[in-house]
Each structure stands twice: as C-alpha cells, then as structure tokens.
Amino acid sequence: METQRTALYEYHKSLGAKFVPFAGYEMPVQYSSGIVDEHKITRNSAGMFDVSHMGQLSIEGNADLAVELEKIIPIDLKKIKLNQSKYSFLTNKKGGIYDDLIVTKVEKGFNVILNAACKDNDFKIINNFLNNKFKIILHKNLSLIALQGPKSSEILEKIISGISSLKFMNGNKFSYNGKDVYITRSGYTGEDGFEISISNEFVENLAKELISQDVKPIGLGARDTLRLEAGLCLYGHDINESTSPIEANLKWAISNRRREEGGFVGYNKIKSDLNGSLSRLRVGIKPEGKIIAREGVKIFSEDGKEIGSITSGTFGPSVNGPIAMGYVKLDFSKLGTKVSLEVRGKKHEAKVSKLPFYKKNYVR
C-alpha cells in the first residue's frame, strides 16, 4: 500500500519535522528541538500533535445501535451521556483485544476513535457485525489535532470560545471560523488537553493559529514517552489480540454491569480471568539504575525464574530515568516486588512500580 500523508504533511515539513513510517503513514517523529524538549514542553506548557492518522469512525443510530455495539464493545452504552467519552476496546472471541478505542456519544449516534494501524480492520469487523443496519463512516476528510499540556485550555479558549468549560472525557460541537468542529477534553499524555476533529480543509489554519499562540509541534517520539509516563497502553505492544483487558489491568474500563452480565464477544475468557483464572498482569516496571529495558526484555524473579517480559520501555524525561511496563506472572505483580531485567545478557535490578510513573493533571 502506498504511504499516506496527513493534510498537515507540508506544514510539518516547514516546521522542521523528521518523518518516520508509522502505520502506513509518514508521520513526524520529532521536530528540530528533539524528543526530550518536546516532552517537557507538553508537560510544562502546551504541545500540538497531529493524530490525523487515527481512525475517526461515526455510526448513526439510537437505542437499537447501542444494544448492537454492546455485543462487541464491553462498555455501558445505556448509561453513557450525550457528549461523554469512554475508553474501551473491540474484543475478539478469545477475550483478546482487536483495538483499544474511545467511544463518544453524539446526537446522531456514536463517534469512535481508532488506532491507525487497526482502523481498516476495525471498520470491517464493526461493519460486518452491524450488517448494514446502521450508517457507518470511516472519515477520510477529517483531521484530528491533539492539544496537550497545562496551558492548552487557556490557549484554545482564545481561538475557540467555550472549550474551557468541557469536563475531562467530555466533548461538544464548537464553531471555528464559522465551521463545525467536534472537541473532546481528552488525550494520551497524562496532561490536561483537547482533541479537535476538524475537516482537512481547515486543519492547517487551526494548526498555524495554535503555533502562533506559542504552542510547539510535538512528534510521535515524545507522544510515546508521555504516554508511557502516564501508564497508558500502546496497542500492538502493551495490548494485542492475545491479551485480555483483565490481564492488561484495564478492568476499570469495563463497567460493573458488563462484567456481571457479559453479552459481548470474548466474555468467557474475561469472566474466567475475573473469577480467579488470571495468570498474568500488566504492571509498571521501574529499573533501579539507568538501564533502559525495551520491548521483549525478559523479566526474572529474585530467584532467577523467568516470570514475564517488557512490552514498552524508554527513558522518561519527566521521571528523569528509565521506565517500562510489561506482563508478569500474577504472584509477582504486587507493587514493590523485586525483579531483574535481562538487557544485553546482563541482569539488572528493577521493581514492580505504581502506574502512572508521572502523576496525572486532568481537569475533572
């Protein structure tokens, strides 16, 4: 498949972006000041992320649609309020995860944000399941901009009036230069922030306006260090088709009613995980020294038995040290458990650590 570009490609180039291939797109991995600097700007001020590669799906329908979607997404769609967003996933028959996603209830039905690498497959799965009973669109003409950091609200309010009243994980329609945009207060950095869905035609205008307000562009490199400090999963690494949401420590995302009633794809596995058959768990891992343990690094118990492996690991600029997460056998998942990590043939001490590594700062 031909590599795709977002509507902001040329603008990124003019801002000094270095590009990498990501999920079939040519995406900025960093700009001239570097990943650590971009990370800190997002933590201390405000950063702009082009996440237009992500899938923006809309499905039109009412109560009958909610009933159908509940069969493939373990979310409480009876309780979701208009303009409320919820983190969830598309589960498979084995209780694994096809994708993690954000569902927002809107007037016409539901908006769903999907991972770039999964969006086409997700569309097929959902579309096949709904069997043409509902109108479903994977938007090609929409861009998605994330504005993240403590100054996001103050800055965006100057451009799009009214956004500062949004609560975390809530959205609404707003007007930008007379055009409709849909904005949610959400993100993937552990900071306060917004995600703005806007047509490809006007996205560069908005991006330029943000940059003129002293917002800095941020690439995928810092997006990864920010999300890992915030303890958030990266699909394809920390979660995949063979990890259950319970193993992934995402039980919180499945409401009580759904945990008890089930009625969704893969419930058998999830139910048995909930009822004592859970054998491994995703945990935070903090190396004691400076060593960085990356994806695939084996985790050992104090007495030298292999107990799991790292799924994401990097240097956390705000933590100012290495951070990681991975799966360990359940007996070793307690906070503070001493483990060792085998990096380049040598074992290094580490501990099971609380997530997030960096404290959240959301407006609730």
Next chain:
Amino acid sequence: MSEKKYSKQHEWVTIEGDVATIGITTHAAEMLGDVVFVELPEKGKSVEKEGQAGVVESTKAASDVYTPITGEITDTNQSIVDDPGAVNKDPEGSGWFFKIKIKNKSELDQLMSKTDYDKFAKENPN
C-alpha cells in the same frame, strides 16, 4: 594531536602517541537524537576493530558503538554515563567515549578524512 579520522560506523578517532580517543560523530549524534543512556567498555578490556565496544541509547532505540581500532581500553568517559545528554552537546569533544592503546597503527590508514566522511555520511545517513 593528529588529524581526526572517521569510520564507516560513524565514529571519530584522534591519536596522541599510541593512544586513540574515540567517540561518535556529530552526524551520528544528530541521527540518534537525545542520548539518554551510555554504556562504556571496562578499562583493561581488549577490543577488536569493528567489534562492539559500547552502547548508546536515545529515547527511541539502542545502538551499538563499535571501535574502529584494535587495542586495549585505557580510559572511559564517566561524565557521559552520568550525563548522557553531554554526547549531544559536544559529540566530537567533551562527549568522547573511550581511549584505546593502539595495537596496530596501520588500521588508521583505513579510516576516512573529514571530507571523505562527510560525503559518506551524506550518502549513508544511518
């Protein structure tokens, strides 16, 4: 000090007497991005030309550092282990990696001049 020489693995070398000082090039440091971890060889260790002699990691990935010269490690730059960002600040100066007692001076002839390296780096950015 002798003229600085460069390797195809993006290391630089300067010679004083029979000791070579080795580090990664400015180009390599730029390609890596922010250096956040450095692992250096142990003093006294014997290393072979083009063998692995250290590790440098950015937020993105880990890369091996090779030695362009055969010999024995006589000194390492602890300051870049303590402050890996120093590699980006001055890669071809205070951000040096290790010193080697040279075993075979003829190996130096196989290294590139700055002009040749710059051309090489342009054609082989990674």
